Amino acid sequence: MLEDPSYESVVRWGNEGDSFVVLENEKFTKTILPKHFKHSNFASFVRQLNKYDFHKVRQNNEENGQSPYGPGAWEFKHPEFKANNKDSLDNIRRKAPAPRKQAQGGDEVLATQQMDLVNTQLVATQQQLQQLQERYNELSIHHSMLLQELIGIQKTVVNHEHVMQNVMSFLHSVDARQRRDSRIGGNPFAQGPGPGALAGNGPVDTPAQQLQFDDEPASPLQNASKLLNETNADILLNIRNLEQMNEMQMRINGTLTTPPPDALRNGVTPTSHPASSAQALAFSKANNDLGDIVYPVGQTNGIDPMYSEHINNIPYPMPKDADMNDPRKQFAEGRKKSTQVDPGWIRPPQILLVEDDPTCRRIGSKFLYSFRCAIDSALDGLEAVNKMNAGSKYDLVLMDIIMPNLDGVSACHLIRQFDSTPIIAMTSNIRSDDISMYFQHGMNDVxxxxxxKDGLLHVLEKHLGHLKKVPEGIEALGQAPGAGVQSISQGSTRQSLKDEDSPGKSPATSSWQSPSQYSAVSTAANSLPDEYMQTMRTAYGMDGSVQHPGGLQYPQAQMPMNAARQQGHRRQASELGSGDEMGNDPKRQRMFIPHGNPAMHTMPRSGPG
Amino acid sequence: MPGAKDIAETRSEEGSTGFPDFGDSIDPPTFEQILEMDDDEDEREFSKSIVYGFFEQAEGTFTKMETSLANGDLAQLSSLGHFLKGSSATLGLTKVKDSCEKIQHFGAKKDETGTVDEADDQVCLQRIKDTLVDVKAEYSEAEKLLKKFYHDPS
Known part of the structure; x- marks a missing residue:
């Protein structure tokens, strides 16, 4: 149907072949819908499409927002819907019904769907961005062409003016000569008041004479002069127009590329801006992937994750404070030489240490252990590859280079065939060509x-930023009090997804979902009794869970699955951790109770939607 | 810390007094960060097991080097040099590390800086032989200091 040329003007494939476009709503509704679909109005057709996971490609900028298919066109998109790939049509299925009901069940399927949804939105947004980019490029080309033409015209006009002036001066001289001649010949024009003046002839002309004299013969010339002046003004006008155009162009570009700072602030100030979470999500996701590239301001408004100032605007004490209150931390600091440097992981990072030298291996392990990492070791590259191939998941691999059986570079090369866990080369061969060779084979750092110890810690913090607790802590604070069931389940399941494939992600991913959290804070924060805030603070201070603020994140009653997950983490931690970690466990369990209540309490007020 | 507990028995009753002066045999910051890992500054169980483990490793490596030297196995010598270089560097035994690096280079048929090729195997072997004598002496000195630090009478 989409390929039918007779419908070309009404509905057809999109330019990229991955979407279809309804160009004219009315015709589409009248002719095509009854014929091909069992729908009689466009809206219900669109709803149906949405149920099959088709999404309208939004035109995101009102000022510039004409779609390439013309105004009023609706473009629909589905990841499996391709002009050249009929097979994938089978993958387009009706979505599982009623996502909202599922949300209340807190099901993982929902979150996966939402991830899909977010992904589709992301793809759509990216495409929009690309379209905008293309359009912008096109416009700039046009603009520069126009400017050039205008400059050309301007030059021509100036030349013309010069010519005219020449002509004018020539005419003036001719005119003057004529007048002289005519006066000499008793020109009737010279109707001077007195005959004496006539005889005076020239320099001694009276003012009155002068007036008439000027007035009279110049009339055609004067007109010409006037005209010339007008053209001059026109040129000025032209230049102004040009400038205006320029400014306009700049303004448009400006809104495209950089949102005005106050727009950013608006998104940031948590109390004033309950941005819809879908928007915020799409926005932050896109932002993450695109880095600091263009993003639209119009409909999607949120926090720039790259823009860190908002952290200071959070109306909660930073987890740092909690750190200070943590008795264990103080205890550790109290020791003369702290062997327990706690970088503050949300869970112990899984590190694979590949090292053939027992001394290095043991010292490395000890350091890693003191950084609260979970360590596995391999004696050579072969063992490392085997371990990873067997499905062991690590957050980071520290790899010696020169080892028996299989060297680190080859091992890394092999691992890269199936895994993207960050791999750090540990080596004394750090000449620049060595290093570039390591990077060539997929190493992430040296x-x-x-x-x-410091070097090691630095590498850990650099590559495991997504496991650091600070942003997660904020998240936990934001989420627990305000967000309703839906947002909690969303967040948590996304969290679990993220945990599973976290290695290889940039550190920025840890905060990508933050905008929705902040908006959640915004709705609830004000209505929360101070008492509760106090509870929160003391909760952080008292129980030893600072390394696992995730444990606080989900009220247990609502999220049994996640509680289980968190316990899994905790168990790992306590295996490795010292005894007091164990001792804290029951305490932490109890913490869920005061925690869950306020969340339930505020739910009706600030629930989803 | 398997395999090293037996050595730890030999500790003396006296507590250690701050950080000892090892001269230029041992790089203080490097060794100190290992000492920091000790849970108990009197027992020094961890660092001691590391250091004594290293002793075994070094002596084993020297033996292997002698064998490889007799066999004229330059590649093996280079690899052994590299191996001992890593652990001695991690402990901060600077001199031992430097000599091991030389052996690594000689074994790879280079000069001692690793930049100029040396075609003659015999020259390389002879250089390793000389360096091996040096490195053993350097190691003995460091070993003595370390054993003293751990109050080991042997």
Whole structure:
């Protein structure tokens, strides 16, 4: 149907072949809907499409927002819907019914769907961005062409003016000569008041004479002069127009590329801006992937994750404070030489240490252990590849280079065939060509040997930023009080997804979902009794869960699955951790109770939608 | 810390007094960060097991080097040099590390900086032989200091 040329003007494939476009709503509704679909109005058709996971490609900028298919066109998109791929049509299925009901069940399927949805939105947004980019490029080309033409015209006009002036001066001289001649010949024009003046002839002309004299013969010339002046003004006018155009162009570009700072602030100030979570999500996701590239301001308004100032605007004490109150931390600091440097992971990072030298391996393990990492070791590259191939998941691999059986570079090369976990080369060979060779084979960084504690910690923090607790802590604070069931389940399941494939993600991913959290804070924060805030604070201070603020994140009653997950983490931690970690466990369990209540309490007020 | 507990028995009753002066045999910051890992500054169980483990490793490596030297196996010598270089560097045994690096280069048929090729195997072997004598002496010195630090009478 989409390929039918007779419908070309009404509905057809999109330019990229991955969407279809309804060009004229009315015709589509009248002719095509009754014929091909069992729908009689456009809206219900669109609803149906949405149920099959088709999404309208939004035109996101009102000022510039003409779609390439013309105004009033509706473009629909589905990831499996391709002009050249009929097979994938089978993958387009009706979505599982009623996502909202599922949401209340807190089901993982929902979150996966929402991830899909977000992904589709992301793809759509990216395409829009690309379209905008293309359009912008096109416009700039046009603009520069126009400017050039205008400059050309301007030059021509100036030339013309010069010519005219020449002509004018020539005419003036001719005119003057004529007048002189005519006066000499008793020109009737010279109707001077007195005959004496006539005889005076020239320099001694009276003012009155002068007046008439000027007045009279110049009339055609004067007109010409006037005209010339007008053209001059026209040129001025033209220049002004040009400038205006320029400004306009700049303004449009400006809104496209950089949102005005106050727009950013609006998104940031949590109390004033309950941005819809879908928007915020799409926005932050796009932002993450595109870095600091263009993003639209119009409909999607949110926080720039790259823009860190908002952290200071959070109306909660930073988890840092909690750190200070943590007795264990103080205890650790109280020791003369702290062997327990706690970088503050949300869970112990899983590290694979690949090292053939027992001394290095043991010291490395010890350091990692003191950084609260979970360590696995392999004696050579072969063992490392086997371990990873067997499905062991790590957050980071520290790889010696020169090892028996299989060297680190080859091992890395092999691992890269099936896994993207960050791999750090540990080596004393750090000449620049060595290093570039490591990177060529998929290494992510180099840790010079002999490594130091600080160097190791630095690498860990650099590559495991997504496991750091600070942003997660904020998230937990934001989520627990305000967000209703839906948002909690969303967040948590997304969290679990993220955990599973976290290695290889950039550190920025840890905060990508934050905008929705902040908006959640915004709705609830004000209505929360101070008492509760106090509870929160003391909760952080008292129980030892600072490394696992995730444990606080989900009220247990609502999220049994996640509680289980968190316990899984905790168990790992306590296996490795010291005894007091164990001792804290029951305490932490109890913490869920005061925690869950306020969340339930505020739910009706600030629930989803 | 398997395999090293037996050595730990030999500790003396005296507590250690701050950080000892190892001269230029041992790089203080490097060694200190290992000492920091000790849970108990009197027992020094961890660092001691590391250091004594290293002793075993080094002596084993020297033996292997002698064998490889007799066999004229330059590649093996280079690899052994590299191996001991890593652990000695991690402990901060700077001199031992430097000599091991030389052996690594000589074994790879280079000069001692690893930049100029040396075609003659015999020259390389002879250089390794000389360096091996040096490195053993350097190691002995460091070993003595370390054993003293751990109050080991042997």
């Amino acid at each position: 840790l010079p040997k002999p490594f130091t």
